[in-house]
Amino acid sequence: MLEIEEIKGILQQFELRGEVIKSELYGEGHINETYLVVLQDDQGRIEKYILQKMNDVMSVGTKDLMRNMERVIAHLEQKRSEGYIESGRPLLKLIRTVHGDPFYCSKEQESYRVFEYMIGVKAYTTAQSKQHVYECGKQVGQFIKLMSDYSFEQCYLDRVGFFHDTRKRYDDFIDAVTRDSVKRAHLLQEEILFAKERREELFAFMQKVEKGVLPLRATHNDTKLSNIMIEANTKKAVALIDYDTIMPGSSVMDFGDLVRSAAVDPIERNKVDLSLFYWVTKGFLEEAAHYLTEGEVSNLLMGAKMVTMECGIRYFTDFLKGDIYFKTRKWDDNYKKGQRYFSLVMDMEKKWEQMNQMICSLDKENL
Numbered sequence: 001m002l003e004i005e006e007i008k009g010i011l012q013q014f015e016l017r018g019e020v021i022k023s024e025l026y027g028e029g030h031i032n033e034t035y036l037v038v039l040q041d042d043q044g045r046i047e048k049y050i051l052q053k054m055n056d057v058m059s060v061g062t063k064d065l066m067r068n069m070e071r072v073i074a075h076l077e078q079k080r081s082e083g084y085i086e087s088g089r090p091l092l093k094l095i096r097t098v099h100g101d102p103f104y105c106s107k108e109q110e111s112y113r114v115f116e117y118m119i120g121v122k123a124y125t126t127a128q129s130k131q132h133v134y135e136c137g138k139q140v141g142q143f144i145k146l147m148s149d150y151s152f153e154q155c156y157l158d159r160v161g162f163f164h165d166t167r168k169r170y171d172d173f174i175d176a177v178t179r180d181s182v183k184r185a186h187l188l189q190e191e192i193l194f195a196k197e198r199r200e201e202l203f204a205f206m207q208k209v210e211k212g213v214l215p216l217r218a219t220h221n222d223t224k225l226s227n228i229m230i231e232a233n234t235k236k237a238v239a240l241i242d243y244d245t246i247m248p249g250s251s252v253m254d255f256g257d258l259v260r261s262a263a264v265d266p267i268e269r270n271k272v273d274l275s276l277f278y279w280v281t282k283g284f285l286e287e288a289a290h291y292l293t294e295g296e297v298s299n300l301l302m303g304a305k306m307v308t309m310e311c312g313i314r315y316f317t318d319f320l321k322g323d324i325y326f327k328t329r330k331w332d333d334n335y336k337k338g339q340r341y342f343s344l345v346m347d348m349e350k351k352w353e354q355m356n357q358m359i360c361s362l363d364k365e366n367l
Contacts (some may be wrong), residue, residue, distance in 0.1 A: 001025065007037060007051065009054055013104040014095050014114050016049065024052075028125060028226060031055050037119065048117035049095065053110060054103065058080025060238035062111045066102040068155055069126035069243045070094070072147075072218075077330075079146050083332045089238045090118045090229070115179050121229040121238060126266045130279045133262040136228045137283025140235035140258050143220055144251050144288045152218045163221040163245050164253040166310045167206040170199060172312045176320035187335065191316055198309060205299075205306050209250055213295045223321055226259040251296050254365060255284055259304040260311060260344060270343035272351050278358050285359075289366035297363050301356050312341030 002010075008020045017038035026036040033053040040046055054062060075082055079085050095114040097104045103113040127133050172229070176193055177185050185192070208214045208242070210219035220227075220246045229239040282302075290298070315338035318325045323334055 002035065002053065007035065009237045010051065010104065010106070010112050010215030011037065011049075011111075011114070013097050016095060016114070018045075018047060026050065028137070042198070047153045048119075050114075050115040050117055052113050053344050054113060061287075062103060062105070063246060064364070066113065068246060071154060072150070072243050072246050076146060084146060090121065091239065092243065118239065118241075118345060119227055120232050121311070122232060123161075123226045123229050123241075125226045126269075127225070127264070127276050128260050130275060132230065132280040133276050134283040135223075135230065135235070135237035136225060136262055137259060137280040137285075138287050139228050139240050139283075140220070140223045140254055141289075142286040143223075143240050143275075144254065144289050147218050149153055149254060150218045152216045155218055155247045163247055163311060164257075164307060166202045166313075169310050169313050169317070170202050171193065173360055175319075176317045180320065182320065182322040182337075184243065188248070188320070191312075191342060192337065195309075195313060195316075198358050201261055202306065202309065205302060206297065208295070211222055213252050214250045214252060214299060215293060215296070216248045217251055218246060219251060219254050221245035221247065221249050221253065221257070223254045223257040225258070226261075250303065251288070252299045253307050254303075255281075255300050256303035256305070256307035256357075258284070260308040263304075264344060271347045272342045272350060272355065274354060274358075277355055282362050285366050288361060297307060298357070300359050301348075301352070304355075305345060308341050308345050308348065312338045312345065314338075314339065358364075 002021050002023075004020060005031075007023050011020060016039060020037055021040050022038040023035050026034045026072035032055055035051040037049050037051050038046060039049065054065075069092075071296050073094065076085065080087065080089070080091065085091070093116040094102050095116065096102060103111050126133065126273070133148055177188070180365060209216070220240060220243075222242055223240065226243045227240060228237050229241060231238045259277065263272055263280045265273050284292055305343035315326065315334045319332075319338060323331070326334055328334060
């Protein structure tokens with residue numbers, strides 16, 4: 001955790017006015033270290049900013065990561081100027097360094113970036129209401145619509161492969177089981193069998209991407225609830241944030257990532273709430289249906305299952321490696337999260353026909 005004097009020194013490298021009067025950890029991100037900082041200028045005016053210490057866990061290089069983000073921001077700003085985004089709605093805005101760069105690299109080779117703070121909005125980690133998840137569905141659907149003319153070939157991150165490459169995630173999991181570096185594999189015997197029983201389904205899904213049944217797009221790849229900003233006054237979703245994972249991918253995974261986050265029982269988090277699923281899907285298809293192929297629509301539910309399965313696999317993989325990726329407080333945090341996602345997969349399988357019927361019905365409404 002950065003001390004306030006360290007934060008003051010870092011912010012001096014950016015085009016900001018005023019003195020830091022307060023800073024605090026912000027959000028619940030797994031990767032970057034994020035701070036809300038408050039500045040006061042000579043006139044007593046208060047401004048808030050988001051400071052992030054970046055952790056390049058994808059090993060793509062900070063320059064490429066930020067170049068990718070700048071391109072996406074410019075594309076969305078152009079869309080707003082063309083009237084596709086309401087003029088008053090916020091977009092991510094980077095604060096440049098005193099040298100005009102989008103990030104600052106310290107002598108210790110630590111990278112930092114600063115964003116304008118979005119006023120009057122809030123993100124939630126769990127579903128608040130049917131209206132909330134409906135708005136979130138619309139926001140993710142709108143993102144797919146806005147990015148429909150942004151070629152995935154423009155992404156600087158395409159060389160790292162698909163973020164949601166479920167086949168690779170599975171292979172990494174099996175490798176971690178085989179290595180058993182921290183001697184925990186004996187705790188996962190049922191979970192290992194569960195994953196192996198669904199191996200062919202995981203691989204068949206990725207083949208649909210490779211064969212073009214699911215076309216590659218520039219996708220967000222992290223469309224969980226906590227990345228969707230809700231306006232306090234209107235309760236409308238106004239922005240999808242966190243562009244670090246925008247790269248070639250499938251739209252059905254963006255839909256699925258939202259489903260596994262928003263369409264679940266808010267307390268237990270390991271069962272599908274069919275009512276919430278309906279409203280998430282309704283909002284999503286109202287915005288995106290006309291921009292999706294028949295193959296994408298018919299695989300939306302499979303996308304939800306694949307992302308959920310993948311999340312469980314990733315948590316179990318990290319558990320087997322000694323908790324080196326995700327932030328944890330207790331030794332079994334990753335283990336419990338992995339269990340929750342595998343339980344959610346099983347519940348999806350039980351409710352498959354009902355969920356699929358909802359998708360088909362809602363898709364027809366948008367023809």
